[in-house]
Amino acid sequence: MFKIFVTRKIPDVGIQFLRGKKYDIAVSPYDRVLTRREIIKYAKGVDALLCLLTDKIDGEVMDGIGTRLKIIANYAVGVDNIDLEAAKKRGIIITNTPGVLTEAVAEHTIALLFAVTKRIAEADRFARAGKFKGWEPMLFLGSGITGKTLGIVGLGRIGGEVAKRMRDGFNVKIIYYDLTRNEEMEKALGIEYFSLETLLRTADFVSIHVPLLPSTKHLISEKELSLMKSSAYLINTSRGPVIDEKALVEALKKKIIRGAALDVFEFEPKFSPGLAKLNNVVLTPHIASATDETRGKMSELAAQNIIDVFSGGKPKNLVV
Numbered sequence: 001m002f003k004i005f006v007t008r009k010i011p012d013v014g015i016q017f018l019r020g021k022k023y024d025i026a027v028s029p030y031d032r033v034l035t036r037r038e039i040i041k042y043a044k045g046v047d048a049l050l051c052l053l054t055d056k057i058d059g060e061v062m063d064g065i066g067t068r069l070k071i072i073a074n075y076a077v078g079v080d081n082i083d084l085e086a087a088k089k090r091g092i093i094i095t096n097t098p099g100v101l102t103e104a105v106a107e108h109t110i111a112l113l114f115a116v117t118k119r120i121a122e123a124d125r126f127a128r129a130g131k132f133k134g135w136e137p138m139l140f141l142g143s144g145i146t147g148k149t150l151g152i153v154g155l156g157r158i159g160g161e162v163a164k165r166m167r168d169g170f171n172v173k174i175i176y177y178d179l180t181r182n183e184e185m186e187k188a189l190g191i192e193y194f195s196l197e198t199l200l201r202t203a204d205f206v207s208i209h210v211p212l213l214p215s216t217k218h219l220i221s222e223k224e225l226s227l228m229k230s231s232a233y234l235i236n237t238s239r240g241p242v243i244d245e246k247a248l249v250e251a252l253k254k255k256i257i258r259g260a261a262l263d264v265f266e267f268e269p270k271f272s273p274g275l276a277k278l279n280n281v282v283l284t285p286h287i288a289s290a291t292d293e294t295r296g297k298m299s300e301l302a303a304q305n306i307i308d309v310f311s312g313g314k315p316k317n318l319v320v
C-alpha cells in the first residue's frame, strides 16, 4: 500500500480524497512547523510527502525519508523551499498548486495596495486608540489610485490577474517587466513592456510577482528603491527575499518611497529591525492565498498530484 505523510493539518478535502483511495496516510501530530529531524522521522519510508512552504526539503531530508519516495507534493505555488536539483537527481517528482490561488493572491495584492495608499491600518490603529477628535481637512491624506500607473514585476498568472483587475476596475495604466516578454499577454491586456529600471522610474505602484530564484533574490535592493518615485508604493505578495528588506526599511525611513505593503518577509516569520515600527508600511502574515475557497482547492490539488503519480500517470502540476 502506498504511504503518505502530510507535514501539517491542511483543509480536510484533500486528506479525505486520499483516504478514499485507501492509501496509508498519516498527518503530523503537531499543529506547528516540523523540524527536519521530525520530518525524516515521521516520513521515513513513505512514497509521498505532502509538505508546506515552511518545510525546507533538501537532498538530506529526501535521503532520510528513503528511496521509496516518489513525489513531494508542495501545498503552495512557490517551490523555493524544495531543492529541485536534488529531487531531479534522485528521480523524485515535485508538484505545486498553481492556478487555484491566482484570484486569492490577486485580491490580496489589490487589498494591500488599497490599504497602504488609503492608510487603512494606520487609521484603524488611530481610531481604536481613541485619537479621533472629529473630521479634519488634513487627517490621513493618502494617495488616489484611479488613472495612475501600476508596474507589474513578473507577468505570470498572478501578475496578469492583478493587471487586468486594476486596469478594468480603476482605469490604471499597466506596465510590466519580466525576464521574457509575453507579447500575447501584452496584446490581450493592452499593456506595455519596460525594462526594470524604467518601470521603477515610471510606476506609481510597483507590485512584485516573481518566483524566488537565485536570480530574483534581492531583485529590489537599495539601487532599485532609489530609482522609484518618492510618491511611489511597493507591494510584495511573492516571496520575501526578492526584496532586500533592510534596504527597504531604510528607504521607508528616509521617505525614498512613500510606502510599502508586504505579505511576505525576507526572514519569515521575523521582520527586519525597524520594519514593524514604521507607519508607512502595511504588514500581513503571509496570508494572500488564505481564503476558504483557495485553501480547500490547494488541498485537493496537492492530493490529486499524489494520486496521479501513484496511478502511474503524469501529475497535473509537474514542476520537475
Ligand code: GLV
Pocket (backbone or CB within 6 Å): 053, 075, 076, 077, 078, 079, 101, 238, 289
Ligand atoms: C504561497 O505563498 C504559495 O506559494 O502558495
Ligand code: GLV
Pocket (backbone or CB within 6 Å): 077, 098, 099, 102, 155, 156, 157, 158, 159, 209
Ligand atoms: C503564479 O502562480 C504565477 O504564475 O503568477
